[in-house]
Amino acid sequence: MFQVGQGFNRDVWNNLEKYVRALARKNKNVYVCTGPLFLPQYEPNGKLYVKYEVIGQNHVAVPTHFFKVIVVENHSSQLDLQSYVMPNQALPLEVKLHHYLAPLDMIERAAGLNFFQNIPKGTFRKINSPPAIKS
Numbered sequence: 001m002f003q004v005g006q007g008f009n010r011d012v013w014n015n016l017e018k019y020v021r022a023l024a025r026k027n028k029n030v031y032v033c034t035g036p037l038f039l040p041q042y043e044p045n046g047k048l049y050v051k052y053e054v055i056g057q058n059h060v061a062v063p064t065h066f067f068k069v070i071v072v073e074n075h076s077s078q079l080d081l082q083s084y085v086m087p088n089q090a091l092p093l094e095v096k097l098h099h100y101l102a103p104l105d106m107i108e109r110a111a112g113l114n115f116f117q118n119i120p121k122g123t124f125r126k127i128n129s130p131p132a133i134k135s
Contacts, residue, residue: 012086
């Protein structure tokens with residue numbers, strides 16, 4: 001899938017991936033699901049539209065956003081959940097990762113998937129609390 005390089009894949013998204021690797025080094029287990037989203041955006045007429053670029057001879061769809069859903073199991077076997085959504089565009093480097101936290105149910109609806117469905121939501125010690133490791 002095509003990701004914007006400068007300001008996204010080489011910068012902000014890369015920071016999120018570094019953060020996940022740091023979580024993996026400090027915890028018992030880290031489970032990650034990542035993928036594309038095609039989210040609606042408001043047009044000047046005030047209506048929502050799903051609009052995305054296609055590239056190449058095969059008209060490959062370029063996602064408007066990407067998500068990352070993370071479940072962290074610490075050494076005491078407690079579970080935390082974090083879910084992020086970032087637009088597929090150059091993003092300001094000064095914005096901290098926790099500004100991209102998004103409700104899991106919104107990602108599930110948009111992606112048409114259920115993440116970690118066998119873990120009851122009440123099992124999680126924290127959901128979308130700001131990162132403990134500096135971003």
